[in-house]
Amino acid sequence: MSNEVQAAALRSATVVELAQKLIREPSRGGIDDYEPVLSILEGWLSHRSLPHRRLHDNNGQIVGLLVEIHGGRPGPWWALDACVDTASYGDQAAWSFSPSAGDVLDGWLRGRGAADSKLAASMFCHIAADLREEAETFAGGLAVLLDVDEHTGGFGGALAYLDDPEATRPEGVMIGYPGMDEVVVGGRGLWRATISVHAPAGHSGSSRTLVGAISRAARLVTLLDAIELPGPADDYSGFPLAPKLTVTALHGGEGFSVLPDLCSLNVDVRLTPAFDAEAAETLVRNAAAELDAELPGPLPTHIEPIATWPPFRLRHDEQPAAALMAAARRAGIDATPKTAGPSNIGNLLAMYGIPATAGFGVPYEGLHGLDERADLSELPRVYAVYQQAVRGLLGLT
Known part of the structure; x- marks a missing residue:
């Protein structure tokens, strides 16, 4: 050439x-x-x-x-x-x-x-x-x-x-x-969602024990981080990379004296042929259900899918x-x-x-x-x- x-x-x-x-x-x-x-x-x-x-x-x-x-x-x-x-x-x-x-x-x-x-x-x-x-x-x-x-x-x-x-x-x-x-x-593909975690609002100095939205969201992050995803050896197509889950944003609260009633977080899941958008959404919804059972809130944790690519x-x-x-x-x-x-x-x-x-x-x-x-x-x-x-x-x- x-x-x-x-x-x-x-x-x-x-x-x-x-x-x-x-x-x-x-x-x-x-x-x-x-x-x-x-x-x-x-x-x-x-x-x-x-x-x-x-x-x-x-x-x-x-x-x-x-x-x-x-x-x-x-x-x-x-x-x-x-x-x-x-x-x-x-x-x-x-x-x-x-x-x-x-x-x-x-x-x-x-x-x-x-x-x-x-x-x-x-x-x-x-x-x-x-x-x-x-x-x-x-x-x-x-x-x-x-x-x-x-x-x-x-x-x-x-x-x-x-x-x-x-x-x-x-x-x-x-x-x-x-x-x-x-x-x-x-x-790799992607599946992205915003998750809304709810809790009763309250005063941080209250004599009552309250679990705020930020604490509930932090527990959800821990649950998500603990999930074991399949590795490349589990992919029937020979795709060389494994799926990956990352919490990329956390928003909630203001000041010091108020326990917020809402905290939102963003989740980014990278997909493979053997771990698709449906698998990603199921995994995240199961983690949210586990949170709601362990630390009940006034409303169920809400998951809003934002985007998905294969x-x-x-x-x-x-x-x-x-x-x-x-x-x-x-x-x-x-x-x-x-x-x-x-x-x-x-x-x-x-x-x-x-x-x-x-x-x-x-x-x-x-x-x-x-x-x-x-x-x-x-x-x-x-x-x-x-x-x-x-x-x-x-x-x-």
């Missing part, structure tokens, strides 16, 4: 240039206005006559851009996906450079979004521009989704794309999360994983398939029956943390891998 890598190296300067412009426009999920970063992308796409349009959610809010390249022959569509909203900055004073620096130092592109995933967004736009010249010769089509509702957890761009009656649903998706050692081909895992010979793995090998990259612990858009796509890879890109540091940066030395090879994978899927190689 040396010729492809050399050609990609010539593209690298303009890929980095567009990524720098994107990084310099803050687009933190749920915080910043997305118009500036979207305007940069729309200007770039329009200048190159790449067909694109905005995507909106059910409330009319813009949630992404969709680029669509129609092939000249019938065939399946494939999609590249990268988010252009970002995580928040955290403590800006703790960064050693500006989170919106968008500069290059010692071969590293620096700033929030450099790794996740403005560099990938720029790369995918360039690949679309390259393939636009060959559109009449390939089968099916290529879509590039540029999501601005990913870090909020709403995944509005992906949902709007999949629900758009004008868009052709893709046969598979490659998501541009960074990391060069592995191709993410799967992830786990997913692609076979190594399943597209688009097979195309991406083969292209990586051709480029001399020994990337191993990985099933990730955290969930991602691949889980959302799995709900729609769409296979997805959820990570392959340049090496990085500081993703979602301090001093986020991306290693540009490997950009030509990563670019060539994605381009060749897409070309293969479109019947061009």
Whole structure:
């Protein structure tokens, strides 16, 4: 693949240039206005006559851009996906450079979004521009989704794309999360719920013995933490990770003199094929029932499911994983398939029956943390891998 890598190296300067412009426009999920970063992308796409349009959610809010390249022959569509909203900055004073620096130092592109995933967004736009010249010769089509509702957890761009009656649903998706050692081909699912624990209100100085809502909630946390979940060896599908239960939030009470009558907690359960959403909900409801029997309250403990996603895992010979793995090998990259612990858009796509890879890109540091940066030395090879994978899927190689 040396010729492809050399050609990609010539593209690298303009890929980095567009990524720098994107990084310099803050687009933190749920915080910043997305118009500036979207305007940069729309200007770039329009200048190159790449067909694109905005995507909106059910409330009319813009949630992404969709680029669509129609092939000249019938065939399946494939999609590249990268988010252009970002995580928040955290403590800006703790960064050693500006989170919106968008500069290059010692071969590293620096700033929030450099790794996740403005560099990938720029790369995918360039690949679309390259393939636009060959559109009449390939089968099916290529879509590039540029999501601005990913870090909020709403995944509005992906949902709007999949629900758009004008868009052709893709046969598979490659998501541009960074990391060069592995191709993410799967992830644990999730089941999330908010639990409301009740108790009689009272004065903390009362002569009566009262068990407040916080104490009852603390007991429930202890019960949940004590549950033994099945291990990977118990999974009939060979899924390599075990389920996991975590209490992620606890809210209740105010001041010092009042025993609160309500305390709420959030529970996050990571799912596997052998431990699904029904199993997770049953486990949590059993723990709540045990609490109510041990420490009765004025009302039963209430469980409100919030979200659920299935786990997913692609076979190594399943597209688009097979195309991406083969292209990586051709480029001399020994990337191993990985099933990730955290969930991602691949889980959302799995709900729609769409296979997805959820990570392959340049090496990085500081993703979602301090001093986020991306290693540009490997950009030509990563670019060539994605381009060749897409070309293969479109019947061009």
